[in-house]
Structure formats: C-alpha cells, structure tokens
C-alpha cells in the first residue's frame with residue numbers, strides 16, 4: 001500500500017540546531033547499521049522506517065558497509081526510497097559514510113581521496129540517490145594525510161554529491177584539526193558522530209569542549225549501548241534481542257556481564273522513579289547537554305521507536321538525579 005506520512009509528525013519531535021549551521025536535526029535519529037541487511041524481512045524494515053518518519057524522525061543514517069552483507073542496507077534503502085520516500089526526499093536528511101573496509105585491495109578502506117570518492121559514487125547508486133545530505137569520513141586514518149581526506153570531502157561537496165560533510169570516531173585533537181582544515185577549504189564540518197551513552201562517557205574528556213568551541217554539531221551513536229540500556233538483558237537473553245539474533249558485535253559476555261548489569265539495574269531504578277523507561281532516560285541523558293544535537297538509535301521493531309521518541313518529553317533531570325547517575329556510572 002502506498003505510504004502517506006502522518007500529518008502530525010512535526011508536532012511532537014524536538015528539532016535541534018546542528019552546530020553553527022542552517023540544519024536542524026531531530027533529537028532522535030534512526031541508524032540503519034542493524035536490521036536493514038539480508039537477515040531482516042523487507043516489510044519489517046519498511047515498518048521501522050515509516051514509524052520513524054511518522055514520529056518526526058527526519059534523519060536516516062547509513063554507511064557503505066552496513067548490512068549484512070556490506071552494502072545491503074544501502075541497497076535495501078534504495079528500494080525503500082523508490083517505494084516510499086521519493087515524495088518526501090526534501091523532508092529527509094540522509095547520510096552515509098566511508099572509512100572502514102569495504103572492498104578488497106588497497107583502495108577500499110581508510111581515508112584516501114581514491115576510496116572516499118569511489119565509495120560515495122557506489123553508495124549513491126545503491127541508494128538510488130543523486131546526493132546525500134551528509135557524507136562522513138567514518139574513522140580517522142593515521143596513514144593518510146588529513147589534508148587529503150579533507151580535500152576529498154571538500155571536493156565531494158563541491159561536486160554536489162553531498163550537501164554537508166562530517167567526521168566520525170575522531171579524537172578531540174584530530175577533530176579540531178579536521179574542522180580547521182575543512183573550514184580553511186571553505187567546506188565547514190557540519191557534524192561529528194562519536195559513540196556516547198551512560199556506559200560510555202569518553203566524549204566528555206575533551207571532545208565536547210572542541211565541538212562547543214568550534215560550533216560543530218554532534219550526533220551520538222549507540223546511546224542505548226546497543227540495547228543494553230533498555231534493561232532487556234536484566235533477566236537473561238531474550239530470543240528477539242540483538243545478542244540472540246545478530247551477535248556479530250554485541251556478544252553475550254558483554255550484554256550479560258554482571259558488573260554492567262548491576263549498573264543497568266540501578267539506572268533502571270532511577271528511571272522508574274522518574275516515571276519513564278530506562279531507554280527513554282538514557283536518551284534524555286545524552287541530550288542533556290545542548291552540544292549534542294541528536295541521539296542516533298537503532299531499532300528492530302516499530303514499537304521501540306514509539307517508546308524511544310517519548311524521551312523528548314521527559315521531565316528535566318534534577319541535580320540530585322544527575323549526581324545519583326554519576327555515582328552509578330562514574331564520570
């Protein structure tokens with residue numbers, strides 16, 4: 001059936017300015033790393049995307065190697081694009097990335113101009129798009145001069161294949177340098193995409209200061225720590241969880257680690273006292289600092305999105321709640 005978007009979709013989502021730019025991003029964005037490869041039924045993927053947009057999520061995040069197999073999430077997204085999203089293209093921010101291994105040989109990985117430009121051309125073909133809104137260098141490459149990587153990003157914007165560029169997984173000083181080079185080239189860095197969650201606070205050690213000073217946006221990936229911060233592993237291993245159905249990255253020994261589970265249980269107590277789900281509190285927590293533009297979640301079911309977007313309506317944290325959270329997870 002043809003998709004017609006919920007006409008009230010913009011009424012409940014919070015849109016936050018991305019650094020010093022003209023772009024607003026939804027407080028909650030959707031990533032297609034998991035659940036869009038060849039192991040997830042197409043109809044389920046479609047429902048996840050439709051539900052997200054119906055909830056006001058205007059940003060879908062991909063990468064060349066999302067699958068499985070590599071490229072499959074973009075390939076599937078191309079079909080979704082043709083079926084559902086063409087009429088809404090101008091209401092969407094679609095991103096992709098290159099930086100990890102994608103094809104064999106010396107030109108399908110890392111940060112060379114050769115790799116980045118060829119990879120984006122392939123991504124556009126798979127996704128049936130003329131351009132992406134944001135193209136990222138997916139991880140820093142210690143062996144390619146940063147100038148070469150940044151010049152490739154600048155060329156990509158000038159060629160019209162991306163409207164904006166970003167960096168991902170860069171450490172604070174690498175990020176500052178990339179931001180400076182890109183600014184000098186005349187293509188400002190729109191956004192940084194680091195990991196960040198209640199169980200992973202590394203960006204507070206310098207990166208958020210850099211992004212604040214440089215007025216660059218920040219979209220945090222895995223804010224639910226791959227699902228661990230939903231509390232779903234507190235009572236064993238659910239059959240429909242990521243660990244059970246796609247344990248490529250999140251292994252049982254990590255999800256069921258007793259020390260982590262004790263922290264999750266304590267956090268869950270705070271969320272319950274606040275009258276919200278742990279997932280909602282975890283998302284609201286990463287968004288508590290305005291330097292964070294958006295929390296980039298994954299979802300295996302539409303209901304998870306409906307639950308998670310409620311995070312934007314949570315009561316503000318009290319000082320006491322934040323102190324209790326710090327005491328549980330450490331600073």
Ligand code: NDP
Pocket residue numbers: 030031032033034061062138168169193220221222223224225226227228230232240241242243279296297298299300301303304305307308
């Ligand atoms: P999350 O931490 O948001 O974990 C998402 C998973 O948690 C879902 O797939 C689902 O897994 C579970 N979940 C979500 N909501 C709920 C809920 N309400 N109740 C129960 N379970 C829930 O993020 P991801 O690890 O998926 O990463 C998100 C995105 O970040 C990626 O898609 C990608 O776009 C980006 N990313 C970027 C990286 C980079 O290097 N730049 C690296 C990694 C991710 P399930 O139901 O299967 O258990």
